[in-house]
Amino acid sequence: MSTDPRSSSEERPDSRARRGGIFAGLRPQARRRLEDVLRALLECEHRNQNASAAQVADYVGRPVKGVQETLGKAGDLGLVDRRKGFWRLTASGHPEAVRVMRAHRLIETRLSRESSVPPPQWHEVAHEAEHDLSEEEINRLADELDNPRFDPHGDPIPTREGRLPEPEGVPLLSWTGPAQAVIAHIEDEPPRLFARLAKLGITAGERIRMIGTTPAGARLIVEGREMLLPVELAGLVRVRPLQPGEEPFPGEARRLSDIAPGGVARVVRLLPGCAGRERSRLLDLGFVPGSRVEHVLQNPFGSPVAYRVRGTLIALRREQADQVLVVPEPPEGKKTEGPL
Structure with missing residues (x-):
């Protein structure tokens, strides 16, 4: 096919x-x-x-x-x-x-x-x-x-x-648990609303933590990034509890694209929405769990950005760096011992 x-x-x-x-x-x-x-x-x-x-x-x-x-x-x-x-x-x-x-x-x-x-x-x-x-x-x-x-x-x-199989999860706006949840389902109809969700980077499999709901929508953290999801978009999303073996994102986690110039971070994982050739390319470039990444050079136009990973300079577009979940590390000389 x-x-x-x-x-x-x-x-x-x-x-x-x-x-x-x-x-x-x-x-x-x-x-x-x-x-x-x-x-x-x-x-x-x-x-x-x-x-x-x-x-x-x-x-x-x-x-x-x-x-x-x-x-x-x-x-x-x-x-x-x-x-x-x-x-x-x-x-x-x-x-x-x-x-x-x-x-x-x-x-x-x-x-x-x-x-x-x-x-x-x-x-x-x-x-x-x-x-x-x-x-x-x-x-x-x-x-x-x-x-x-x-x-x-x-x-x-x-x-x-x-x-x-029966659909999983409950509507996002009904999720009341303080714990993190997993996006179980995203309705792809109507297409115009699904396109808006896709533009925000919301995909099935991502971890979320609900902050609260307002008349305007749901305020939540999606894989380390806080956002307000309007009611019409939140209504397309169902979530479920994490299952055994599914790790929550660390509280200090960020997207690689949110790391400031000169900042250093450690890769946690690639997001679930990063699939196919793009996922393979990022893994081949060294963006694997545990890799140390440094934001070396900021493009005056915003994208692409130069990162150093495993001793090599790599240029990533912002949408590519959005797919890498990281935990910031202290600058050299102030690094603390211990796990991420």
């Missing part, structure tokens, strides 16, 4: 239709629209929501009239039925919906790990590719990724048996 954002299902043969089955005889665009509404209904089912045509239309981003026609076609094929004004999957439609959802979330997982595609584009790229994979290709992709349970947003990935 290509992770090139330019690849499109429009350019590939409609292999499922050619093989026959439920979708035999359907044009590729009609099949994709059918699969889109099936996945939307599965999303509603998983969230215990009743699915009206308007809700499905909002989810797939199409006019209600067109979605009603697609739902009607799905009903004719025995994939969905309608009761008391709401639509739901039938026994025949459910496995088709699971297949598409599984493909989508596995593709997003590969994009996050192995490509340079920006997070706000993962959904669009996965949506284009999800309709082209056969069951065998989906299973092979899952095996290559070591059968992940959750995608990069924290959404559960259906198993090959069709089981959908």
